[in-house]
Amino acid sequence: MASKYIVITGISSGIGKYLAHLLIDHGFQVIGTHRDPDALQVDFFSEFGSIPLYMDMANEESIVQAAIRIQEITGNEGLYGLINNAGLAIPGPLAEVPIEKFKYQFQVNVFGNLLLIQKLIPLLQLQGGSSRILNIGSVSGLFASPFLGSYAASKFALEGLSDSLRRELQLIGIRVILIEPGPIRTSIWKKNLDVAEDYKDGSFQQYLEKATEVILQMEKNAMPLEVLNKPILHALLSTKPKARYLIHKNKFLFLLLAKILPDKWADYLVYKNLKSNNNKLRPV
Numbered sequence: 001m002a003s004k005y006i007v008i009t010g011i012s013s014g015i016g017k018y019l020a021h022l023l024i025d026h027g028f029q030v031i032g033t034h035r036d037p038d039a040l041q042v043d044f045f046s047e048f049g050s051i052p053l054y055m056d057m058a059n060e061e062s063i064v065q066a067a068i069r070i071q072e073i074t075g076n077e078g079l080y081g082l083i084n085n086a087g088l089a090i091p092g093p094l095a096e097v098p099i100e101k102f103k104y105q106f107q108v109n110v111f112g113n114l115l116l117i118q119k120l121i122p123l124l125q126l127q128g129g130s131s132r133i134l135n136i137g138s139v140s141g142l143f144a145s146p147f148l149g150s151y152a153a154s155k156f157a158l159e160g161l162s163d164s165l166r167r168e169l170q171l172i173g174i175r176v177i178l179i180e181p182g183p184i185r186t187s188i189w190k191k192n193l194d195v196a197e198d199y200k201d202g203s204f205q206q207y208l209e210k211a212t213e214v215i216l217q218m219e220k221n222a223m224p225l226e227v228l229n230k231p232i233l234h235a236l237l238s239t240k241p242k243a244r245y246l247i248h249k250n251k252f253l254f255l256l257l258a259k260i261l262p263d264k265w266a267d268y269l270v271y272k273n274l275k276s277n278n279n280k281l282r283p284v
Contacts, residue, residue: 005074006236007120009033009057009113010086011050014186015136018225019083019232020050026233031070033086057086057112058104067119078126081236083134084113087154091195093204094149102150109154114161121174129173134235135162139182139248143258146270147195147208166243177235182248183222207274223249 006023010016011032020030032050035057051073055066070079087109090101117133124131140148141155159178166176199208231245248254257266 003029003077004080005029005031005070005077006081006083007031007033007070007079008050008083008085009055009116010035012036015181015184015225015228016083016085018228019085022229022232023236024049026237028080031073033066035086055086055116057108057116060112060115063112063115064119067116070120071123074123076126079120079123079131080127081132081134082117082120082124083136084116085136086112087136089148089151091147092150092199093147093202093208096199096202096204097150102153105150105154106157109151110157110161113158117165121169121172124174125172127173131173132175132177132236132241133165133169134177134179134232137162137178137180137244139180139246139254139258141180142246143254143266146274147204175241177241178244179228179231179235180244180246181223181228182254183218184227184247185219185222185224221249223247 004027006028008016008020008023008030011020011030012034016032020032024030030050031053033053033055035055037054053066053069054062056062088105090097090105092101094102113135124133135158137158138151138155140152141159144152144156162176162178169176195208199205202208227247231247235241235245246255257269261269
């Protein structure tokens with residue numbers, strides 16, 4: 001296993017950093033990307049043995065250059081796996097979110113991922129049919145919550161992109177797998193605690209003022225990073241990986257809401273939640 005290279009994007013914190021540790025412990029050679037070139041000069045990567053690489057998903061030239069460097073590192077061995085983890089969440093009402101922010105959301109969460117995949121396909125083919133791509137999606141790619149429209153739209157796009165890629169790349173021996181986690185205990189949501197301030201003069205101010213409470217409650221009830229162990233390792237090591245792995249505390253109830261209930265019923269539940277007098281919003 002020690003000779004198998006795997007690329008993980010965005011390993012500065014959260015899921016990416018955790019997966020780098022996990023996979024190194026399981027014998028993979030991890031090439032980890034970071035969007036801050038200055039971070040590559042510190043002891044950040046050497047602490048757990050990842051090969052450092054600068055790449056910014058919003059900078060297409062950096063993606064191209066990173067792919068060239070990955071080819072130099074892996075050589076004739078090729079690449080066993082790519083985990084597209086780097087991403088961000090831009091909250092706010094779709095009626096008011098600046099279009100440039102919306103475009104940036106897609107550049108990082110969708111366009112950058114596809115460009116990297118395109119550049120690394122030749123290296124993945126060198127593994128002779130055992131290689132795989134893991135796209136880190138979200139339950140927000142299955143159910144779009146209000147005020148997370150930009151993020152949800154990017155994750156819905158990643159769902160469609162992954163489905164088409166899976167059906168195409170199986171023809172050339174590359175597996176494509178979706179990881180769909182619910183809220184996991186990372187800092188991604190805490191970075192957006194000021195969303196109400198960003199839209200304080202808009203039509204949705206009274207609802208966005210509750211956003212901090214929802215985010216903090218989501219953080220409190222989030223799953224630990226360890227819930228990723230079993231699905232990630234199965235997706236990478238099994239000879240028959242699933243097409244998608246849904247990771248959620250209440251998987252049945254979530255699927256009931258997202259897939260089975262009529263849209264009007266789901267919309268009503270969301271509406272009642274937002275309009276509740278006790279201001280106790282419940283995150284999905």
